[in-house]
Amino acid sequence: MNANTTTRPLTIGVLGLGNLGRALAGAFLDGGHRTTVWNRSQGKADELVARGAHPADSPTAAVADADLVVVAVLDYATVRELLLPAAGALAGRTVVNLTTGTPAAARELAAWVTDQGAAYVDGAVYAVPQTVGTASAFVLYSGDEAAYRTHRPVLDRLGEGVFVGAAPELSSVYDTAVLSGMYGLFAGFFQAVALAGTEGIAASAVTPLLVRWLTSAAQALPEFAGEIDRGEYATTTSTLEINQMGLRDILATTEAQGLSTDLLSPLLRLFDDQVAAGHASSSLSRAVESLRGAH
Known part of the structure; x- marks a missing residue:
C-alpha cells in the first residue's frame, strides 16, 4: 500500500x-x-x-x-x-x-x-x-x-x-469457464425459440416454460460436478444412452422443421463417442470425458 x-x-x-x-x-x-x-x-x-x-x-x-x-x-x-x-x-x-x-x-x-x-x-x-x-x-x-x-x-x-x-490467471480461467456455460445456455435458448417459431409459437410463450425447466434442471449440476471430480459415473437415472436417443430425436425434429442443427449436433457427437466406447449406462456427465480426449 x-x-x-x-x-x-x-x-x-x-x-x-x-x-x-x-x-x-x-x-x-x-x-x-x-x-x-x-x-x-x-x-x-x-x-x-x-x-x-x-x-x-x-x-x-x-x-x-x-x-x-x-x-x-x-x-x-x-x-x-x-x-x-x-x-x-x-x-x-x-x-x-x-x-x-x-x-x-x-x-x-x-x-x-x-x-x-x-x-x-x-x-x-x-x-x-x-x-x-x-x-x-x-x-x-x-x-x-x-x-x-x-x-x-x-x-x-x-x-x-x-x-x-x-495465481493471477485463475480469475480469467474461472471467468472463461463460467461464461462458456452462459453462452451454452444462450445457444439452447436461441435453438428453443427458433424451433417453437416454426409452428407460430412466440418466443415469449415458450420462454417461461424454458426458464422453469432450466431452473429445475440446473439442480443436477452439483451432482454432475461431484461425479466428474470423482471420476465415478454410475447412475440409475439420466444415462448417456437415454440422452443420446432423446437428443437424436430432437435433431431429427429440428431438421424436419427446416432448421439448422449446428448448435446441438456437437453435443450428440460427445454422446455417440461415449456410448461407442461402452459407457451407455453411465451418467450423462461422462460426456465431459470426450472433451478431455478420454473414452
Whole structure:
C-alpha cells in the first residue's frame, strides 16, 4: 500500500470510464471513498466529478494520486498501454485489473506490474453496470492475496468478493469457464425459440416454460460436478444412452422443421463417442470425458 495512506484517507484511482468503469467509480463514491478518475474522453468523467470524484488529466496522474488503482478498459493491451507511462508511480500501490482477457495475458501483466514494485490482483465482474454494488453482483479475484485482503472492505463495495487463488490467471480461467456455460445456455435458448417459431409459437410463450425447466434442471449440476471430480459415473437415472436417443430425436425434429442443427449436433457427437466406447449406462456427465480426449 502507498505510504501516503498514513497521512490521508485511501484514494482509489479508476482508469477507464466506459459503462462498467463509471459504475465502479460510482460505487466507490457511494461508499464515501476518495476517488480519482481518468478516461480518454474527458466528458465521461463529468457526472462523477459532479458527485465528488477528482479528475486526472492522465493515467500517470491518476496512478500517482491513488493507493488502489482499478482498471476497466477494453483489453489487456490497453491496460499495459495506460500503465506503461505510469511505471515509475506504481511502486507501493495495488493494481486491480477488472478488464476481460485471457489467462496468458493476466500472467504477463501480473509479472510486469510486480516488476514495478506494485501488487497485482486480477478480477472478473459478474454484474451488468446497473447492478454493480448490489447484492446480486459478485467479483472473482486472484493474484496477491495479501493485497486483496487489505483492500477487500473497499472492493466489496462493487459486489461480494470471491478470492479463487494466488495465481493471477485463475480469475480469467474461472471467468472463461463460467461464461462458456452462459453462452451454452444462450445457444439452447436461441435453438428453443427458433424451433417453437416454426409452428407460430412466440418466443415469449415458450420462454417461461424454458426458464422453469432450466431452473429445475440446473439442480443436477452439483451432482454432475461431484461425479466428474470423482471420476465415478454410475447412475440409475439420466444415462448417456437415454440422452443420446432423446437428443437424436430432437435433431431429427429440428431438421424436419427446416432448421439448422449446428448448435446441438456437437453435443450428440460427445454422446455417440461415449456410448461407442461402452459407457451407455453411465451418467450423462461422462460426456465431459470426450472433451478431455478420454473414452
